[in-house]
Amino acid sequence: MAENKIWLSSPHMGGTEQKYVQEAFDTNWVAPLGPNVTGFEQDLEKYLKQDVHVAALSSGTAAIHLALVLLGIKPGDEVICQSMTFSASANPIMYVGATPVFVDSEPETWNMCPKSLEEAVADRIKQGKKPKAIIGVHLYGMPFKADEIKVIAAKYDIPVVEDSAEALGSTYKGQKCGTFGDIAILSFNGNKIITTSGGGALVAKDKAMKDKTVFLSTQARDNAPHYQHSEVGYNYRMSNICAGIGRGQMEVLEKHIGLRREMNQFYADLFKDNEHVTVFSEPGSDYKSNHWLSAILVDPKSGKTREDLRLELEKHNIESRPLWKPMHMQPIFEGYPYYGGNVAENLFENGLCLPSGSNLVSEDKERIANVLNSFF
Numbered sequence: 001m002a003e004n005k006i007w008l009s010s011p012h013m014g015g016t017e018q019k020y021v022q023e024a025f026d027t028n029w030v031a032p033l034g035p036n037v038t039g040f041e042q043d044l045e046k047y048l049k050q051d052v053h054v055a056a057l058s059s060g061t062a063a064i065h066l067a068l069v070l071l072g073i074k075p076g077d078e079v080i081c082q083s084m085t086f087s088a089s090a091n092p093i094m095y096v097g098a099t100p101v102f103v104d105s106e107p108e109t110w111n112m113c114p115k116s117l118e119e120a121v122a123d124r125i126k127q128g129k130k131p132k133a134i135i136g137v138h139l140y141g142m143p144f145k146a147d148e149i150k151v152i153a154a155k156y157d158i159p160v161v162e163d164s165a166e167a168l169g170s171t172y173k174g175q176k177c178g179t180f181g182d183i184a185i186l187s188f189n190g191n192k193i194i195t196t197s198g199g200g201a202l203v204a205k206d207k208a209m210k211d212k213t214v215f216l217s218t219q220a221r222d223n224a225p226h227y228q229h230s231e232v233g234y235n236y237r238m239s240n241i242c243a244g245i246g247r248g249q250m251e252v253l254e255k256h257i258g259l260r261r262e263m264n265q266f267y268a269d270l271f272k273d274n275e276h277v278t279v280f281s282e283p284g285s286d287y288k289s290n291h292w293l294s295a296i297l298v299d300p301k302s303g304k305t306r307e308d309l310r311l312e313l314e315k316h317n318i319e320s321r322p323l324w325k326p327m328h329m330q331p332i333f334e335g336y337p338y339y340g341g342n343v344a345e346n347l348f349e350n351g352l353c354l355p356s357g358s359n360l361v362s363e364d365k366e367r368i369a370n371v372l373n374s375f376f
C-alpha cells in the first residue's frame, strides 16, 4: 500500500476561498452572520435562477429539518420519503415526531418511482392518513422525474421537499435542481460537489419563507430588546467563515461539474464493451446530471459481485462504496410502511460508487483503469 489513497470524493479548493476567509478575519466578522453569508446566498440565488431565495444554514440535514418545521409537520403526521437515499433525507422526519413512509425507486434515474408514489399516497389516504409532505432526492446528482412527481403532488395537494444535496448544478429540462420543490435543500458537506467544510442551505420560493427560515435558524428571537421567544428556535445558521469558503467554491463550481462529468465519461468509455457492467447514465436529453458520484451496476450473472470489486479496489488503496442502502432495509426504519417492489434493493445489491472527485489526475485514472480492467 505504498500508493496514495484515491478517495471517492474529496474537497477540491479553487484557490480564492482563503481570500474570503481572510476578509472575514480582517473585518472581525467571525460569527454566524456577515458579508460572506449574504454574498454566498446571493451567489446561489443568481446561479439557481427562478427567483429563489436562499438561506445558508449549518448543514443540509438542518435544512430538511427546518423545511418540515416550515410545513407545520407535527408528531403523528406522515411524510413520504424516497427509500433509496442517505439517512439524512429521512432522519428529520423523526426529529419532528412524524412517521416516515418509504417509496421505491424506478430504474431510469434510480429516484422516486411515480407509480409507487401514487400507490402510497392513495393507500395512506384510504387509511385516513393523508401524507403531509413528499421528500424526493436527486441521487448522485441525477434529477428525479420532476414533472411526474409534481403532477402527483399537485393532484393530491401535497408539498414537495426537494433534497438536492447531491445535485447542485444538475438540470432537468434546462431548469436547475434545487428549484423544483415547494422547498428545496442543498448540502456543502466535505464530500459534496462544493464544500464549505460543512454547511447547507434552504431554497425558498419567496422572501417571507426565507425570512422565517433565518428567524428559526437563529433561535427564533422576537422583536424586543430583551430575549423574547414565542416559538421554538434552532441554532442552524451558517457561519461567515464557512460562507467565505462557499463564495470561493462558487467560482469553480461549473469547472468542477465539468470535471465530474469527465470522470463519468471515463467510466462509460472504460466499460463500453463490458456486457456485465452498466454505468449509471442520463436516461435522456431532459436530464443533465452533475455526476457528483459515478456509479456502476455489476451483473451478478458475470460470476463477480460488486463486493468482490470493492475489495479488489481496496487492496489497491482505492476507495469505492456500495450504493445507499435503502431506508426500508435499515434497522432504524424497520417496520415503517413501504411501497414498491425491489428496484432499490437490487440497486443496492449490485451497485458500486467509484472514485468521482474533480481533483483526480491522470495517474489516478490510470491506476483505477488498471484495477478495473484486470478485475473483469
Ligand SMILES: *Cc1c(COP(=O)(O)O)cnc(C)c1O
Pocket: 058, 059, 060, 061, 062, 085, 086, 088, 089, 137, 163, 165, 166, 186, 187, 188, 189, 199, 200
Ligand atoms: C449529504 C446529504 C444530505 C445531508 O447533508 P449534510 O450537509 O451532510 O447534513 C441529505 N441528503 C442527501 C441525499 C445527502 O447526500
